[in-house]
Amino acid sequence: MLHLIWSIIVGFIVGLLARALMPGAQELGFWLTTGIGIGGSFLGGLLATLLSKPSAGAKFHPAGLLMSIVGALILLWLYIKYH
Numbered sequence: 001m002l003h004l005i006w007s008i009i010v011g012f013i014v015g016l017l018a019r020a021l022m023p024g025a026q027e028l029g030f031w032l033t034t035g036i037g038i039g040g041s042f043l044g045g046l047l048a049t050l051l052s053k054p055s056a057g058a059k060f061h062p063a064g065l066l067m068s069i070v071g072a073l074i075l076l077w078l079y080i081k082y083h
Contacts, residue, residue: 007038008034008038010037010038010041010068011034011035011036011037011038011040011041012030012033012034012037013037014037014038014040014041014065014068014069014072015028015033015034015035015036015037015038015040015072015076016033016037017069017072018036018037018040018069018072018073018075018076019033019076021069021073022073022076022077022080024080026076026080028079032079036072036075036076036079037068037072039071039072039075040068040069040070040071040072040073040074040075040076041068041071041072042071043071043072043074043075044064044066044067044068044069044070044071044072045064045067045068045071046071047067047070047071048064048067
């Protein structure tokens with residue numbers, strides 16, 4: 001249960017950072033911002049794993065937060081473009 005709460009909090013923060021970095025006005029609510037942040041974390045993790053493998057036994061990829069924001073920016077751009 002705590003993992004779910006932590007994912008929502010981190011997802012919201014990543015979503016807010018992506019919204020702050022993306023130019024223009026985005027009218028997104030709490031849940032959509034959180035969803036873009038969580039989805040961006042998954043997408044960023046996938047991209048980071050494709051670019052370089054984490055060391056054996058590592059719980060986190062070194063570029064975790066940065067790639068989460070990059071993934072959220074990609075999802076936010078797609079949302080704005082196709083919405």
